[in-house]
Amino acid sequence: MNSQWLTDEQLASFLDCTTNEEGMRCVLQSLQTDTSLRETLTVALRLEEDAQQQSSSVSTLNPQPSTLPLIPLLRLAADKGELPAAADILQTRNLCGWLCELYILRRRGLDVDLKQLLTTAVDNGWLRPEGTPLHAIGQLLAHQGLLVTHTYDATLDDIARALALNNDLIVCVDSDKLHPGQPDEEDAPNHALVVTGLDLAAETITLYDPAESTTDSTLETPSKDDSSLLTESSFPLSLFQYAWHESHNYLVRVLRNVSEYAPQPIDLQDIPLTHDLRELSEAIAENAHDLWAAARQKEGWTYGPQRDDTHLRHPDLVPYCALPESEKEYDRLMALNTIKLVQKLGFQIIQSSSL
């Protein structure tokens, strides 16, 4: 037998494990006699192993990614495939983030129309079969008028302080690490939980786990005082921290009032910038100023030596180069931090000439 008889799709299906018994046996049999197939699969295996290094062969403006302390823009591991209709999503296993939000809404005594809530989440892309982006968790709560913040690199002290203020908290974890009995196949956040208690002295944390307490029937016939939504479990802090670490200690906090808002922007100090990226930031800064000025002019503002909100005069309605250095610095800082954030979240900026 020769691998020439194997179609490219049969071979790709074998590697994707979407083949059938005949296809698998055909590939394995062909391997014994076909050197070209052996080389093809050897190359495919190397590519799989070297996947992380592939991007380094592309000329980029960035420092080597492996040297950066990144917090990639993660999403909860979930089903792959086409986005199903809202009703079908109930059959998927991707609901944990959404259920945590539902739990909080009910805990706050807010009446929710379950179907509408689901439709809103799906329509806005906050609930996806291919995995819910971490940043999407809490959007539904914000949509309901609650005050929500998202923080990476949060600490147990942050949790303790927030709980003391009676805030609601969602954390994202690698569930397999929280349950050591389960096989841990992938180091990635795959589950959302609500933190309901923290005992630093006893070194335990109490969590509401939607996977433990929710059934389809619960979803279909929701009830405010449904006892199945109140299941909570305590875990050793060390285990929790191990599991939480996979999401870069991602914490969604639901405040009680605006005075509790204490901005915690992502720490970008450890992200270096190349000379090229600094030049890029200057271009971004000038363009940001032009965008701002164009919008102002459209609203009827014109240049004036002093800001005058009544007569729509503004001293900064001048070309970027004529701005005071302090204003330029503000625009530059915004641009620089945006570029750094893009990198910190795991993206690379690639110059088109290298493509």
Next chain:
Amino acid sequence: MMTDHDIVQGLICRDERVTREFFFQRCRPLFMSIIQQVFPYDVDYDEVVNELYLYLLADDGARLRSFGFRCSLYQWIKVIAIRYLIKKRDRLIENASQETLYIERASESESAMMARSDVERLFSLMPNQRYVHVIRRLVLEEQKPEQLAEEMNITAANLYNIRRRAMAQLTRVALQDVHRTR
């Protein structure tokens, strides 16, 4: 986000944006890695990839039209690229589309199928028996991935990763076995 169907359709219609973004941008790191793996000498990247593009689109996109979505498009392109470049290196490029021929001949291979005992022997050589379980259920018993994920109490995304790793381990074991027995 575009589905594999969208991308294939875009490539067939020679949609400029789809072609650029998928074939010439997203696949670029893949093609660069394959070229590095296959060719022991420097080759002109653009020249090789343009040839590959023409190969893919030959006969009014017949190859693309034959894609049955039984695997991911990315994996399929990967296999096509590896095989094409190996052939190119070995100067065995055949211009005619052989996909139909391959399919017809594949059915002839049934009589020469690897014996079940041989597959079981390869399974026994795999260090991770959980992977064996996944292959048994998905490939031999043709269980739906969603059902298996639920049965294993893992997400479908986790299973997606596990099954690729499982097949990689089976392939590695099979290649080592061939090397040992030769």
